[in-house]
Amino acid sequence: MTGIAEAPGDAAFRTEIRDWLETQLSGDFAGLRGSGGPGREHEQLAERAAWERRLGEAGWIGIGWPDARYGRALSLAQQVIFHEEYARAAAPGRLGHIGEQLLAPTLLAHGSEEQKQRFLPGVGSGEVFWCQGYSEPDAGSDLANVGTRAVLDGDRWVVTGQKIWTSLAHVSDWCFVIARTELGSKRHAGLSFLLLPMDQPGITVRPIVQLTGTSEFNEVFFDGAVAAAGDVVGEAGNGWRVAMSLLGFERGVSTLGQQIGFARELETITERARVNGAADDPVLADRIVSAWVDLQVMRHTALRTLGADAARDAPWAANVSKLLWANWHRRLGELAMAVEGPAAAVTSGLPYELTDEQRLFLFSRADTIYGGSNEVQRNVLAERHLGLPRDRA
Structure with a gap:
């Protein structure tokens, strides 16, 4: 390896x-x-x-x-x-991957001993599911623009606001939420990382229908929802540091498994091209070979950066990883359609029954947006790691 x-x-x-x-x-x-x-x-x-x-x-x-x-x-x-x-x-x-891969490492790094003992066993047993309350209508890629508010009222935080693109909120027991807890604070200051139970008055979950016709993510509305005063990870007002730490865990070893899945998708497309004759087209054949080569580059890059002390030796790794896999996967969806030819535009059944290739194409259009858009990843690389001037916008 x-x-x-x-x-x-x-x-x-x-x-x-x-x-x-x-x-x-x-x-x-x-x-x-x-x-x-x-x-x-x-x-x-x-x-x-x-x-x-x-x-x-x-x-x-x-x-x-x-x-x-x-x-x-x-x-x-x-x-x-x-x-x-x-x-x-x-x-x-x-x-359970959001609880296992994101929430748990964050608690282990920043949580209190009481929080670890209280929350980690349920995640580890596969019995408690979590969702991530980060993005908002005006704070997606620009996460520091968070407007959801939380006010400390005695022994509880009272939360008001809206989150969007919240994956698996409809099946989750808990949500970790970035909220503004200091009145008048702006941008990265005054944010806190709160843990809220989903089954309570004051929380409304509404599914968002995707291009695929399914609803993996949701809008979540907080109207006086509450979290216990002690259910803030790290110190109140220091939520930005905790939130960014969590995003580093998001690019962990599970990406290698993701790439095995990508390889299987590419193999299926390649076999389909052999069967229907698309592989005889030199342009399509070149795209298939390029996809295979780029997948190997992606894998070796991931292995190299995982084996390093990322904070010291590869602080750029998370941003590069997102750019590599998101753009590769979107191109793969386009390749799947090209291999199918004109038939790719016809659904396999009514009212909206998609083939695997059509589902791949439609879903992967979002890969370069969610989890940090291409533009944000490139700005971070340019400004923080290459020292270029900040974007005036």
Whole structure:
């Protein structure tokens, strides 16, 4: 595995997780293979929730959490192996990844001991799901423009405002919310990172229908919703630091599993091009080869930066990673349509039944927007890492 050294026991570990997945996905959960991916998040929610609990029972949640009291503190190589094998097995899209990959590492880095003991076990058992309350109608890529307010009233924070593009809010038990807690504060100052239960008066969740016809994300309205006074991570007013720390975890080892999924999509498109003759077109053949080459570059870049001390040796890694995979995946969706030719414009059934290729194309249009748009990633690289003048806009 280029960039990350495997230990002698890692081959056995790969066999262990591969055999476990094969056993589980050939038994009670056989119908979950390939379900719940991008554009298909609505599929088999109850069954996928049961799958999360099975993962928790077997100890496959929190494998990378560094505190062995809560997770398994496995090596980086073993974490990569898990995510690669999970993707190769076509295991279902995760319902608990926001809690496991984002909230938990943030609590381990910035939370109090009481918060860790209270919240991490539910995430690790696959029984408690989280969503992320960051973006707002006027604070998407410009997250520092957050307008959601929280006022401390005795032993609770009272929260008022709106979040948008909140993935899986409709199935989540809790939400971590960036809110403005200091009156008159602006931009990065005066923000706090709050933990709110979703099942309470004052919270309304409304689905947003995507181009694929499904609703993976939502609008969330807070109208006097409450969080306990102690459910602020880090110090009140220091939420920006916590929020940015969390975004660093978002580009973690799970990206290697994501790339295995990308490779499977590319293989499917390549085979389709062979079958329907599109591969005989030299322009399309060149695009297919270029996609394969770029995927290898993406993988080796990820391995190199994961093996480094990112904060010291590769502070730009998160921004470059987002630019690489988002643009590659969007181009892959376009390639899928080109391989299909004119038939790509016709749905396979009424009222809006999409093929896998059409779903890939439509969903991947958003890849270069969500999680930090191309423009924001390039501005961060230019200003913070190359020292270029700030954008006057």
